[in-house]
Amino acid sequence: MPPPILDVHDVTVAYHRKPVLWDVDLTVTKPSLVGIVGPNGAGKSTLIKAILGLVPLVSGSVHVFGQPVSQERRRIGYVPQRESVDWDFPVNVLDVVLMGTYGRLGWFRRPGAREKAWAHECLAEVGMADLARQQIGQLSGGQQQRTFLARALAQQADLYFMDEPFAGVDAATERAIATLLRQLRRDGKTLFVVHHDLRTVPSYFDHVILLNVRLVASGPTPLVFTEDNLRKTYGGRLAILETMGQALSQEERTA
Amino acid sequence: MTEADAYRIVWTIVVGSLGATACALLGCFLILKRLSMLGDAISHGVLPGIALAVLVSGQVGGVAMIIGAMLFGVLTVVLTEWLSTAGNVSEDASLGVVFTSLFAAGVVIIAVFLPRAHIDTDCVLYGNFTNVPLDTFTWSDSATGIWSEIPRAAPPMLASLALTVGFIALFWKELKLAAFDAALASAMGFSAALLHYLFVALVAACSVTTFEAMGSILVLAMLVVPPATAHLLTDRLWAMLVWAAGLAVSSATFGYALASQWVFNTNVAGMIATVAGTQFALAVVLAPRHGILVRFLRQWRLALRIAGEEILGSLYRHEEAGRVGAAVSLHEHRLSPWIVALAFARLRRRGWIERLNGGWRLTAAGKHEALSVVRSHRLWETFLGKEFELPIDHLHAPAARMEHFIGPQMQEELAAQLQEPHLDPHGKQIPSP
Numbered sequence: 001m002p003p004p005i006l007d008v009h010d011v012t013v014a015y016h017r018k019p020v021l022w023d024v025d026l027t028v029t030k031p032s033l034v035g036i037v038g039p040n041g042a043g044k045s046t047l048i049k050a051i052l053g054l055v056p057l058v059s060g061s062v063h064v065f066g067q068p069v070s071q072e073r074r075r076i077g078y079v080p081q082r083e084s085v086d087w088d089f090p091v092n093v094l095d096v097v098l099m100g101t102y103g104r105l106g107w108f109r110r111p112g113a114r115e116k117a118w119a120h121e122c123l124a125e126v127g128m129a130d131l132a133r134q135q136i137g138q139l140s141g142g143q144q145q146r147t148f149l150a151r152a153l154a155q156q157a158d159l160y161f162m163d164e165p166f167a168g169v170d171a172a173t174e175r176a177i178a179t180l181l182r183q184l185r186r187d188g189k190t191l192f193v194v195h196h197d198l199r200t201v202p203s204y205f206d207h208v209i210l211l212n213v214r215l216v217a218s219g220p221t222p223l224v225f226t227e228d229n230l231r232k233t234y235g236g237r238l239a240i241l242e243t244m245g246q247a248l249s250q251e252e253r254t255a
Numbered sequence: 256m257t258e259a260d261a262y263r264i265v266w267t268i269v270v271g272s273l274g275a276t277a278c279a280l281l282g283c284f285l286i287l288k289r290l291s292m293l294g295d296a297i298s299h300g301v302l303p304g305i306a307l308a309v310l311v312s313g314q315v316g317g318v319a320m321i322i323g324a325m326l327f328g329v330l331t332v333v334l335t336e337w338l339s340t341a342g343n344v345s346e347d348a349s350l351g352v353v354f355t356s357l358f359a360a361g362v363v364i365i366a367v368f369l370p371r372a373h374i375d376t377d378c379v380l381y382g383n384f385t386n387v388p389l390d391t392f393t394w395s396d397s398a399t400g401i402w403s404e405i406p407r408a409a410p411p412m413l414a415s416l417a418l419t420v421g422f423i424a425l426f427w428k429e430l431k432l433a434a435f436d437a438a439l440a441s442a443m444g445f446s447a448a449l450l451h452y453l454f455v456a457l458v459a460a461c462s463v464t465t466f467e468a469m470g471s472i473l474v475l476a477m478l479v480v481p482p483a484t485a486h487l488l489t490d491r492l493w494a495m496l497v498w499a500a501g502l503a504v505s506s507a508t509f510g511y512a513l514a515s516q517w518v519f520n521t522n523v524a525g526m527i528a529t530v531a532g533t534q535f536a537l538a539v540v541l542a543p544r545h546g547i548l549v550r551f552l553r554q555w556r557l558a559l560r561i562a563g564e565e566i567l568g569s570l571y572r573h574e575e576a577g578r579v580g581a582a583v584s585l586h587e588h589r590l591s592p593w594i595v596a597l598a599f600a601r602l603r604r605r606g607w608i609e610r611l612n613g614g615w616r617l618t619a620a621g622k623h624e625a626l627s628v629v630r631s632h633r634l635w636e637t638f639l640g641k642e643f644e645l646p647i648d649h650l651h652a653p654a655a656r657m658e659h660f661i662g663p664q665m666q667e668e669l670a671a672q673l674q675e676p677h678l679d680p681h682g683k684q685i686p687s688p
Contacts, residue, residue, distance in 0.1 A: 052442045073443055084436070102428055
């Protein structure tokens with residue numbers, strides 16, 4: 001049996017000692033389109049960052065394709081939140097998409113004609129072929145998100161982590177992104193997508209992770225995306241966890 | 256001008272340009288990472304490193320001093336980050352605490368252990384360009400005369416520039432990625448933190464090698480001002496670096512020329528920084544896309560167009576009610592009388608309106624234009640009335656604002672969505688071409 005695509009083993013993440021994710025344990029074995037769903041402050045972005053090794057783990061371990069993440073970085077694509085970058089940065093759309101090829105190139109090697117042609121293809125894929133030379137500051141929110149998606153395609157990954165790709169986009173872009181995600185899924189990729197619109201969850205995702213500082217449920221959408229589970233996810237935090245978090249950070253301050 | 260004058264001018268400008276360019280190129284990445292004040296912090300935080308290097312090696316200048324500076328430059332950044340995460344202090348406060356404390360420690364070390372070190376505060380602040388052409392060494396026996404000598408300040412400046420250009424060329428793609436999207440860089444396995452420390456070490460090395468001739472104020476100015484100017488002038492990273500370098504060279508050249516005995520006869524470093532500041536001010540006003548002037552012109556043109564459309568719409572409504580040759584007042588639109596007068600003149604020049612009995616009337620061409628304005632207005636009123644359920648007396652004001660931004664394409668879309676309406680909510684005809 002091949003190793004699981006993603007194996008998150010008992011991961012806890014804390015800021016200033018106060019846990020923002022408690023003992024998340026989660027395994028995904030077959031290629032899926034996974035929605036990560038939960039209220040604001042549930043730790044959805046933190047979970048992705050923890051898996052990618054961008055924030056330190058207090059405890060636990062993460063494996064992708066049976067290996068530590070640092071060994072498999074070339075097979076992993078990442079789309080951060082759109083607001084996390086400065087859109088006044090002096091680059092054009094093609095430059096941003098080309099950044100997707102950097103991981104495969106490794107240190108020092110520069111993107112050449114082949115990478116450029118590939119970046120143009122990825123741009124065409126998201127319907128932005130004629131905007132390659134556009135300065136990124138002139139893009140609409142939807143176009144910015146498409147640019148990020150084209151960059152993710154350029155990474156040619158097997159496993160994608162996307163942080164709110166549907167946030168603040170127009171209806172046409174939303175449809176385009178949804179189609180693209182399904183396309184990638186059909187190609188055998190696995191995608192983890194932070195999502196906030198509950199209405200579209202059942203139609204977009206075949207696997208759902210419900211999160212609210214702890215893992216509430218994870219599994220096939222029809223089994224997991226139930227009213228009962230949603231109530232558990234959105235019905236406020238567990239009081240015990242809140243109190244324990246306070247206690248831990250208090251300890252920190254007085255120690 | 257004597258040959259000695261020429262020698263002095265050429266070499267001062269060359270040395271100034273080399274140092275200024277090195278700082279400006281590095282500064283581009285500081286600006287883009289929103290860390291402009293980090294240059295300030297690093298160039299102060301390195302002082303204990305310099306002092307310790309002098310203590311250990313027993314000599315002022317040399318490689319030991321640069322290594323000491325690099326170590327303490329990185330230490331400044333590491334301590335700042337540590338203080339803000341572990342100590343729960345905000346990032347800007349910890350930066351402020353760390354670099355001033357390190358600088359003070361450096362001052363104490365020098366005062367206690369190097370009491371005979373001669374430190375000229377004027378030179379530290381304002382630089383020592385006058386000394387550049389005087390302190391020279393012979394580079395070639397074959398060359399004759401004054402040009403066989405080279406200022407001692409030149410090789411270190413050239414080395415900093417070469418190192419900076421080499422570093423940026425080598426790590427071009429990694430620096431670009433880490434500056435734009437540090438999270439993705441790290442996720443791809445390019446350690447953004449490692450790159451940042453390398454970069455900080457280079458800033459420290461550069462500020463130490465350049466500040467002896469340039470003075471600390473000019474070093475700080477060159478780290479920030481030409482890059483900030485360049486950012487206003489272009490939308491591509493490589494072009495920003497080229498602009499920053501060009502602006503640094505022109506600051507050094509014109510600054511030296513203006514500071515010379517023939518013009519202001521003043522401090523060279525101060526004048527160079529002033530020229531850089533002036534270039535920035537000019538760019539703020541004149542920059543092609545972000546400049547104040549361009550934005551002002553754009554707004555002015557918009558106001559003129561809006562005023563023109565208001566006049567056309569108003570005449571159309573008068574004529575619709577049978578009042579041909581009416582006087583138009585635009586009091587309620589809060590447009591300046593200048594703009595209104597210009598708008599009248601423009602409409603008349605285009606042949607869209609003409610005088611009639613002391614009032615105005617639309618020509619055939621003018622009527623065509625006016626029709627489009629009124630169509631936009633009434634379509635929007637219809638749309639609002641249908642989708643927003645606003646009371647009928649609330650529809651006019653928003654439509655009067657939107658009518659100027661609804662082009663022919665949007666008109667089509669609105670009309671189609673509203674199933675080609677003929678009457679607006681007030682019962683007025685929606686004109687169609």
